[in-house]
Amino acid sequence: MSATETRIPVTLIPGDGIGPECVTAARRIVEATGAPIDWEDAEAGAEVFKKGIASGVPQETMDSIARTRVALKGPLETPVGFGEKSANVTLRKLFETYANVRPVRELPGVVTPYSGRGVDLVMVRENVEDLYAGIEYMQTPSVAQALKLISVKGSEKISRFAFEYARSEGRTSVACATKANIMKFSEGTLKRVFERVAPDYPEIESWHVIVDNCAHQLVKRPEQFEVICTTNMNGDILSDLSSALVGGLGYAPSANIGNEVAIFEAVHGSAPKYAGKNVINPTAVILSSVLMLRYLGLFEEAASIEHAIFVTMESGVLTGDVLGYDRGTPTTEYTDSIIGNLGKRTEGWTIREVKPLELPVLSSAPDYVRPTSRNVVGLDVFVESPLTADELGASLTELAAGTRLELKMISSRGTKVYPPIGAMTETGDHFRCRFIIRENPGDLWDEDVHQLLARVSRRHMWMHIEKLQEFDGELGFTRDQGEN
């Protein structure tokens, strides 16, 4: 492909702080390989927030990425506090880059407690669902709620992606890390879907590991992992854990890949205190550009850069983050050195032969899972109340009299407090009140729900309602601690 005349447009976002230096280094190296890339400069991050654009990403940048379908970017600053969304997350979500890929590999000259053990794994993290959606509500003045949403389709996409990625790099195993033992529906969805699709990749060994044990194993014996597939929030923690095994964020590239668009970026921050001093380590963005070249099918150019990085580092040319800022090679000289080593091959380290990545193709039907039967069998009404559980229970029982629903129990943060079970649960002002249908089996109509709500509203403040559903005879809700 490198011989073709076709030019490939790529959106280039320098970003904040040290971003421009990192991106410039990567761009110079990519250009030195002769890769047929046309860069489109675009803006995002702190300066954009300052202009009052709450997403941190201006329309021109959105348009550029929508056109080029590929972006290479530096770190973007996100104001901490209420209000603005992370610009990084904005880009991932708006372009539906559902797969976050974080390779973690031991590198020459970067000494860590794990040096010599050959750590070489890839974290594949779901990138658009889960708690990262940031859907939150103050339920009461003192109780906050975030929604963790996990879909079967999202889980199938990321599971298949992890297997396909393993295939493209010739890797032989994929582990799935979830907290399915506690969150049987949400985290459990990824576990079940992963186990369902695994047989489609018979040459790849696969297993499930509980996410806390995965963190433990990553510290204890990271060399056991090749590819780890996980949910968004847990993957965030596991990825940053893993990057520390091999020398930190200065060497941590990443790719955000979707069906339409791919965005390549370092995972480090904008480190403003080092900006403009020609001392920073640009390797993470350079390695991200290697991932980008492979995504674009430019395998020779990618391998050439990867070899040159390893040759450079083997020769002891390293930046200040590793050697100390008084002794490190300046950013521009480090870049020059990699360019000078293009065409050389590392002897001591293996550079993978990578094949094209096949993105999974799934049905675009919105009702991806279609049950043959469904019923509404009850209602959880979340109430803010200064009453005790007993008082609230008596009141709600009375209000529900004559409706098709009856109060089954009340819980506080997942533990049953009414009828009392002799527990020492401390209650606050936030109660979940579970009503079930009186006739069993039966199905609830919205009229029944409206009637009950109107009754509850007479005396109590509710702020949140969940229907209790059954799909194909399976309960679509969990029982509480203490509920039988």
Place this chain on the structure above:
Amino acid sequence: MSATETRIPVTLIPGDGIGPECVTAARRIVEATGAPIDWEDAEAGAEVFKKGIASGVPQETMDSIARTRVALKGPLETPVGFGEKSANVTLRKLFETYANVRPVRELPGVVTPYSGRGVDLVMVRENVEDLYAGIEYMQTPSVAQALKLISVKGSEKISRFAFEYARSEGRTSVACATKANIMKFSEGTLKRVFERVAPDYPEIESWHVIVDNCAHQLVKRPEQFEVICTTNMNGDILSDLSSALVGGLGYAPSANIGNEVAIFEAVHGSAPKYAGKNVINPTAVILSSVLMLRYLGLFEEAASIEHAIFVTMESGVLTGDVLGYDRGTPTTEYTDSIIGNLGKRTEGWTIREVKPLELPVLSSAPDYVRPTSRNVVGLDVFVESPLTADELGASLTELAAGTRLELKMISSRGTKVYPPIGAMTETGDHFRCRFIIRENPGDLWDEDVHQLLARVSRRHMWMHIEKLQEFDGELGFTRDQGEN
């Protein structure tokens, strides 16, 4: 206190697999110190589940703990899959042991990549709130939702506990690890409350660290931490990560402490394949019993055991998990060795002088935070639909006509999809439809809500409702990706 005649009753739960061997070792050692403990044997775990008790904890065990207020326990097995709750979680929640304490300390003879760096930290994890409540709903046949609930009161209890725990051990710093940058309400609550109470502990340095960076720093430079305060799910991962820094779960004690009850346990599993072979490492339960003795005010006995463990390990007496199962000291001999070393003092290692732990006392008022003003300004209606976002938007706009609410936007997993913003968001069958009040400023009444719901019900299936509230003029809900 050890000289007193008062006997202290403690519930003793041997648990499953290797549990009985661990608990017997701890009991023998505690008894050898002359600590005035009366043990009450009690049952929980696999055998109890098999009897059909869905909590894994029989009433007699609940009664025993409610009486003694202190338990020492071995690991309990929890069936993986749908149905049963974790028996460990049951005990924590029913007795409101809101603080999980996990000391992580380098030990003599246990070689890890971190040996010699003096890792010595304590993880303080909120233990009864957060995703661990396991409140989940299938929103549609293919979208699962878990609720992450975090309260101001729970956050204040765990924050103050972390500072008090630091004080009791003479530690000088506490870090708070959250994901407040993404979940500004839920995770943000812990961050804000932690920062609010920190000045009450002026002799202790404190700071906030983003949880993924905390994982990174724990691998890179764990010796920087003394005490880490964090939420339940993230703390689960960070705790298991940390225990691997010092040699694994065989050496990881824990305490679950509440206002009324404290439960001390190892964090390792029941390891059935090693059960009954006299080869396992009982140190985690023994160290848990040291935490228990300190909680009971038996400081001399606790220090005596801790010294004896260190002396034993310094002398090279170690179990099979460290030396290999063919060469390790058998469990009973290891225990005998520790008993034989009671009264000796380690020279090479420091044993902390611990002072009584002061549990924070908070107001028991249910309405712990009382706003001076509050308004309901809108409604999020979660709808299952095979329509496109545009079709659904048009339909809901029409249905809301003539009500006090109007459709503001529709989002899919936190990203705005209607009115369209030019994003590539893939939608499924699950939409969140945000209605806001037409008059601004205004306040919504439940009648308005009932009217809108009745209209939506005419054409669409909804399964989840959230009121959009304002407290003291602050929005009690987050904006979506792409929403302005």
